[in-house]
Amino acid sequence: MNASIYLHVPFCKHRCAYCDFNTYAGQESMIPAYVSALIKEIEFVGRQSARLPEPPTIGTVFFGGGTPSLLSGTQFASVMDALRSTFTFSATLEATIEANPGTISPQKLNAIRKAGINRISFGAQSANTQELRMLEREHDFFTVIEAVSTARKAGFDNLNLDLIYGLPEQTLESWQTTVKRVLDLQPEHISAYALTLEHGTPFGKWAQRGLLPLPDPDLAADMYEWTMDHLEANGYEQYEISNWAVNRGFETADRQMPPHACRHNLQYWRSLPYLGFGAGAHGYAGGYRYSNALRVKTYIDRLTADSQSLSAEFPLSPAAVNHHKQALQDDMSDYMLNTLRLVKAGVADADFRSRFGSGLLEVYPKEIGELVRAGLLEIKTSEVSKTSEVYRLTKRGRLLGNKVFVELVK
Ligand code: SF4
Structure with a gap:
């Protein structure tokens, strides 16, 4: 079995007003105990996995947050050592950390690189200082430029920059400047997400009370369309609704994807197994979908020395x-929602049939026809098999992805 590993680091120096991730400010004193708990959880699941008829080979590792870069180089090394001595890593392991530009130093990045982490993703978000202040981010774009240069010097040759568009009061020109300044930094990968106003966040509450000028959906759509065209023209392939990777570099076995596509996220988008470690982490393996306790202290308490003797089925810690x-129906819906996000590869009828035993038109006879007639889905011949049909989002479908997804959840 091929699997991925996600490790959640739920600490931030400051909680940004738009964020609804499972993360906490002011709890950094718990980081050492948290890292010990992470290692205990890894060892617990590792023992279960060793008893499987076919233990997983780990193709990707991803430290997400929160702000993983708040961990020290030594702490990363101890977690990576625990993973390496517990699981079998693929020879082409992709190991990513998410980092806030203001939380790194040359020493830390050298240590992280030495620990075996070979991909870095910086939360840049915008090149406009006012927009960054509005998002309550603590860095400015100069810090991003420095962070990229430090990462390059430490040997990171696979680097992502995360951006957000559709911000209140953001103009098309300001977004275009952000994208152009980001292109100057020549990242291998760019993620651009539309701002969503999440329920329960300060942004969500201010918007409800009319205190936040709501992003104009038409303007956000213009920003997205311009981004698709501009990044494509600059050598980036859009392989997922919100993700682009440079269309050059080394050869990979995955002919459907640009070489620097994020292989970890591809595991999610292809509905393939992943193990989740840490507070609030989610996992999908052994036929289970599962999630861990959200709070840091609860998570640490559940991984006491005594709990190591508990028995549970793989991969539950x-x-x-x-x-x-x-259920089969859940798996089919998840597969459609995830895999349709891959805008070039789409969902191949042959893959769907070999995984679920029925063709797409047998499972979604009405829905697919309606989505094609509405101009949201298109049918192509598979570039891999040359015979099977592939269903994928049109440009309009990328803009209205949620409308497509709602139709396909049964
Ligand atoms: S730094 Fe990132 S994870 Fe932390 S609160 Fe801000 S947006 Fe959320």
Whole structure:
């Protein structure tokens, strides 16, 4: 079995007003105990996995947050050592950390690189200082430029910059400047997400009370369309609704994707197994979808020395508080929602059939026809098999992705 590993680091120096991730400010004193708990959880699941008829080979590792870069180089090394001595890593392991530009130093990045982490993703968000202040981000774009230069010197040759568009009061010109300044930094990968006003966040509450000038959806759509055209013209291939990778570099076995596509996220988008470690982490393996306790202290408490002797089915650790076996229908819906996000590769009828035993038109006879007639889905011949049909989002479908996804969830 091929699997990925996600490790959640739920600490931030400051909680940004738009963020609804499972992360906490002011709890950094718990980081050492948290890292010990992470290692215990890795060892617990590792023992279960060693008893499987076919233990997983790990193709990708991803430290997400929160702000993983708040961990020290030594802490990263101890987690990577625990993973390496517990699981079998693929020879072409992709190991990513998310980092806030203001939380790194040459020493830390050298240590992280030495620990075996070979991809870095910086939360740049915008090149406009006022927009960054509005998002309550603590860095400015100069810090991003420095962070990229430091990462390059430390040997990171696979680098992503995360951006957000559709901000209140953001103009098309200001967004275009952000994208152009980001292109000057020559990242291998760019993610651009539309701002969403999440329920329960300060942004969500201010918007409800009319205190936040709501982003104009038409303007956000213009920004997205311009981004698709501009990045394509500059050598970036859009392989997912919100993700682009440079269309050059080394050869990979995955002919459908540009070489620097994020292989970790591809595992999610292809509905393939991943193990989740850490507070609030989610996982999908062994037929289960599961999630861990959200709060840092609860997570640490559940991974005491005593809990190591508990027995549970792979991949559930003592930290898992929710789990369910996936029904076939859930798996099919998840597969459609995830895989249709791959805008070039789409969903191949042959892949769907070999995974679920039925063709797409047997499972979605009405829905697919309607989406094609509405101009949201298109049918192509598979570039891989040359015979099977591939269903993928049109440009309009990328803009209205949610409308497509709602139709396909049964
Ligand atoms: S730094 Fe990132 S994860 Fe942390 S609060 Fe801000 S947006 Fe959320």
